[in-house]
Structures are given as structure tokens and as C-alpha cells.
Amino acid sequence: MGSKTPENEGRNGRADEPSSSANANATGGEPRGAHLARDGDGILGDESSEDGDGDAEGQDSSHAAVMTCSMGGHLSAERGASKKKNKKRKKAKKKATGLTQTSPPRVPVAELFPSGRYPTGEFQEHPVVENTARITSEEHRHKARTHLEDDSFLNDYRKAAEVHRQVRRWTQETARPGKTLTEIAEGIDNGVRALLDNNGVESGAGLVSGLGFPTGLALNHCVAHYTPNPGQKEVALQSSDVMKVDFGVHINGWIVDSAFTMSFDPTYDNLLAAVKDATNTGIKNAGIDVRISDVSAAIQEAMESYEVEINGKTYPVKPVRNLSGHNIKQYQIHGGKSIPFVKTRDQTKMEEGEIFACETFGSTGRGSIIDGVSSPRFYEDTQVFPFLSSRSVQPGVYGYGKDLHAPKKITAPLASARSLYQTINENFGTLVFCRRYLERLGVDRYLAGMNYLISQGVVEMYPPLMDVAGSYSAQFEHTFLVRESGKEIISRGDDY
Ligand SMILES: [Co+2]
Numbered sequence: 001m002g003s004k005t006p007e008n009e010g011r012n013g014r015a016d017e018p019s020s021s022a023n024a025n026a027t028g029g030e031p032r033g034a035h036l037a038r039d040g041d042g043i044l045g046d047e048s049s050e051d052g053d054g055d056a057e058g059q060d061s062s063h064a065a066v067m068t069c070s071m072g073g074h075l076s077a078e079r080g081a082s083k084k085k086n087k088k089r090k091k092a093k094k095k096a097t098g099l100t101q102t103s104p105p106r107v108p109v110a111e112l113f114p115s116g117r118y119p120t121g122e123f124q125e126h127p128v129v130e131n132t133a134r135i136t137s138e139e140h141r142h143k144a145r146t147h148l149e150d151d152s153f154l155n156d157y158r159k160a161a162e163v164h165r166q167v168r169r170w171t172q173e174t175a176r177p178g179k180t181l182t183e184i185a186e187g188i189d190n191g192v193r194a195l196l197d198n199n200g201v202e203s204g205a206g207l208v209s210g211l212g213f214p215t216g217l218a219l220n221h222c223v224a225h226y227t228p229n230p231g232q233k234e235v236a237l238q239s240s241d242v243m244k245v246d247f248g249v250h251i252n253g254w255i256v257d258s259a260f261t262m263s264f265d266p267t268y269d270n271l272l273a274a275v276k277d278a279t280n281t282g283i284k285n286a287g288i289d290v291r292i293s294d295v296s297a298a299i300q301e302a303m304e305s306y307e308v309e310i311n312g313k314t315y316p317v318k319p320v321r322n323l324s325g326h327n328i329k330q331y332q333i334h335g336g337k338s339i340p341f342v343k344t345r346d347q348t349k350m351e352e353g354e355i356f357a358c359e360t361f362g363s364t365g366r367g368s369i370i371d372g373v374s375s376p377r378f379y380e381d382t383q384v385f386p387f388l389s390s391r392s393v394q395p396g397v398y399g400y401g402k403d404l405h406a407p408k409k410i411t412a413p414l415a416s417a418r419s420l421y422q423t424i425n426e427n428f429g430t431l432v433f434c435r436r437y438l439e440r441l442g443v444d445r446y447l448a449g450m451n452y453l454i455s456q457g458v459v460e461m462y463p464p465l466m467d468v469a470g471s472y473s474a475q476f477e478h479t480f481l482v483r484e485s486g487k488e489i490i491s492r493g494d495d496y
Pocket residue numbers: 001002003257258325357359477
């Protein structure tokens with residue numbers, strides 16, 4: 001999940017929003033036209049609706065579509081190493097159980113790994129840092145190390161990463177033009193829940209394990225933070241689309257945050273290659289005591305070394321300036337540190353014991369994003385959103401997340417706000433969620449309550465983030481642990 005770069009926050013914030021905005025709802029919590037959805041039941045069908053157990057994995061390999069998110073030839077040597085590792089891993093799995101994952105994925109990973117031990121991520125050494133002055137006290141480092149070296153913590157984190165790999169593999173094999181974004185998003189969500197063996201419906205179950213944040217399927221110039229909302233007109237994937245797939249898997253609040261980009265047209269190969277290279281360059285340059293601005297500079301240099309030709313016109317691949325990678329804490333997708341994709345004067349360093357999501361976004365547009373819900377431009381200039389006219393869909397709100405400092409209980413004049421708040425506390429805590437996740441719990445008529453919670457500052461709304469119309473953007477992201485002996489890129493797979 002992308003993080004808005006902190007210094008840019010507020011520019012599109014609620015405080016700046018002109019009162020003349022066509023959005024009568026000052027909280028920005030409801031997209032135009034959302035009232036049409038309000039009275040629909042909106043509750044998702046049960047998981048059996050698309051269940052086709054027995055379909056062998058790999059069945060869809062005969063698809064004619066070119067999936068350009070598979071590896072290009074430009075990646076650095078560590079890829080070869082991780083490929084070998086993954087091959088070994090799969091053989092071991094088959095030997096152990098004779099079971100393989102189904103399509104759609106429905107076999108809990110616990111059954112595929114009866115030993116209860118999950119594959120490790122890719123290991124990389126820390127880069128050598130010239131200035132060796134540690135910024136962290138020995139005591140703090142010891143504490144952090146104990147935590148990140150804890151065996152059951154690591155094994156749970158690796159299990160979440162294995163769920164991510166298996167679900168994204170299915171996505172890469174089956175997400176094709178003609179499928180709707182709802183089908184793809186629900187397929188990912190249901191896959192994650194099945195593989196974790198937790199449907200997340202009972203009170204509290206969602207805090208044990210589940211989706212780390214709303215499954216993102218952002219198309220083209222929508223850079224990040226789009227998820228299909230219930231009641232919205234369906235958007236079908238098209239062969240000219242560039243789709244960012246960004247989803248999270250958590251166990252006990254520790255989130256594997258990893259994303260990739262799919263396209264079906266080789267035109268965009270260089271765009272995808274640029275961003276994949278930038279993300280891997282960022283990871284390679286990251287480590288204990290490394291200044292984050294140095295990681296950013298390396299990301300920027302890698303990304304800007306690419307260009308992409310679309311319809312005879314050449315575009316530089318621009319790093320998106322106001323998004324960034326981020327550290328991860330328990331039940332907290334953005335832990336407070338940011339990894340921008342352009343160099344900064346920030347002196348912040350990475351520290352042992354931290355967990356980072358290294359993600360980068362590259363764009364053929366301006367390389368900066370605007371807020372797709374509360375920005376007045378969203379309403380005044382539909383040209384910013386060509387798919388609104390061609391596909392007639394407002395992006396809508398991506399998600400909601402409880403403020404970290406919000407109290408456990410609130411007193412609210414609205415009964416619906418109080419009960420909504422209780423539902424959020426019991427099922428999501430401070431994890432970001434979307435309307436689909438809320439509605440499958442049976443919650444309805446919650447928008448007034450939600451807007452109240454937003455107005456009180458206890459819940460934050462996450463808008464879709466857009467570059468200019470006609471531009472294309474890509475994203476790749478991995479989660480890595482800054483361990484004593486090196487970095488463990490826990491979400492690495494043989495796909496990216
Ligand atoms: Co992220």
C-alpha cells in the first residue's frame with residue numbers, strides 16, 4: 001500500500017477544501033453518486049460463488065494474453081539466486097504433502113506445509129555504510145533484534161508471505177481483459193482468507209489474520225488506492241490497461257505489503273521494467289544505518305534511466321514525487337518513516353529491527369498525484385478521469401482507517417456511529433479497510449456514521465490517487481526485515 005509523502009500531506013487535505021466544492025459531503029467520505037449504492041444490500045456473496053475446486057493450478061497457462069508482468073531480462077543477479085531457492089522450495093512442498101494449490105486458491109497453506117515451517121524470504125547482505133556511527137543505542141538494538149529474531153514471529157511472517165505468493169500467482173494466471181475489477185479483487189480477498197483458513201467473519205477474527213488493507217487494483221493514471229466499492233458500476237479490465245495489484249496479508253497484525261503490475265500489451269514493458277528495477281535497487285541499497293535519502297537517490301537514478309514509447313511518442317519514466325515506501329509496525333501499515341522515490345535532504349536512517357515496504361511508482365504523466373475524491377479538480381475537470389466518461393465510474397473512496405491515537409470508546413450522538421466504531425474496533429483495529437470488507441460483516445447504512453467518525457478525527461479516509469489523464473503508471477513493492485545478519489525480503493517470489 002502506498003504512503004503519501006508526509007511533506008505533501010495537507011495540500012489536498014480537508015482543511016484546504018473549498019466549501020464551494022460540488023462535494024456536499026465535507027468529509028469527502030462519499031463519492032458523487034454513492035447514494036445510488038446506499039440502499040442496495042451490497043453484501044458480498046459467499047465464497048462458494050466462484051469456487052471451482054479441483055481446477056488444477058497452471059490450467060490457465062494456455063491463455064493467449066501476454067502477461068508482461070513476468071520478469072524482464074534487466075534484473076540484477078540476485079534474482080537468479082532467488083529463483084533457484086524457490087525451485088527447491090516447491091519441490092520440497094510437493095514431496096512433503098503431495099498437495100498443490102487449487103485455482104482459485106482454496107487450500108490453506110497450513111495443509112501444504114504440514115511441518116508448520118514456511119519458506120524463508122530472500123536474504124541480502126546489508127550494504128557497507130561508511131559512517132559507522134550507530135544512531136540507535138545498544139539497548140534499543142538488542143530489543144529490536146530479539147523481536148525480529150523470534151522464531152514464531154518470523155515463521156508467522158513467512159506464512160503470510162507464502163499466502164501472498166500463492167494468491168498473487170493465481171491473480172497473474174487468471175486476471176485477464178474482460179474480467180471485472182470486483183471479480184479480481186474478491187478473488188484475491190477470498191484466496192487470502194481461504195489460505196489463512198480464517199474467513200474473518202466472527203468478531204475479532206479479522207485481527208487474528210486476514211487482509212492487511214483494501215486490495216488495490218489501480219488502472220492506468222490512477223496511481224494507487226483504488227478498490228471496487230459495492231454498488232458501483234462494474235469496471236472490466238481492458239487489454240490496454242496497466243493494472244497495479246497491491247494487497248496485504250497479515251497475521252497478528254504483521255502485514256506483508258507487496259505489489260506488482262500487470263499489462264497485456266508490450267508497449268508498457270519498459271514502464272514495468274523501470275519500476276521493478278527501481279524497487280529492487282531500493283531494496284539493494286537499504287540496510288542498517290543507511291540514510292533513507294541515499295536509498296531514494298538510488299531509486300530515482302534507476303527509474304529515470306528508462307523511457308517508454310507509446311503511440312510513437314517517447315515519455316521519460318518519472319518517479320511519483322508525493323508517494324513513498326514506508327516502515328511497517330504491528331497493525332500499522334505506515335509506521336512513520338518514509339522512503340521517497342526522489343532524493344531528499346532528510347537525514348533519517350534505517351535501523352536494525354525495522355520492517356520496511358520498499359515500493360516505487362513510476363509514471364508517464366506528471367509524476368505527482370492528486371487526491372481523486374476531495375480534490376476540486378475531480379469534480380470540475382472530468383478530463384482528468386477519462387475512464388469516467390468511457391466507463392462512467394467514479395473512483396470512490398479507497399478505504400478508511402482508525403486513527404492510531406483514537407480512544408477505545410467514543411461518545412457520539414449518532415447510535416450508528418457508536419456501533420460502527422465498535423465494529424471497527426472489533427474487526428479492523430487500526431488496519432485500513434474498505435466498504436466491501438465492512439459490508440461482508442453485515443454492516444449496512446453506515447455512511448452517516450462513518451462521516452461522523454471522520455469529522456471527529458477518529459477515522460481517516462483514504463482517497464484514490466491520480467496522475468493526469470492519459471498517463472500510465474506502474475508499481476512494484478516488497479516487504480523486507482532489517483535483521484542483524486542482513487535483509488530478509490520476505491515477500492520475494494520467482495515472479496518478482
Ligand atoms: Co505499501
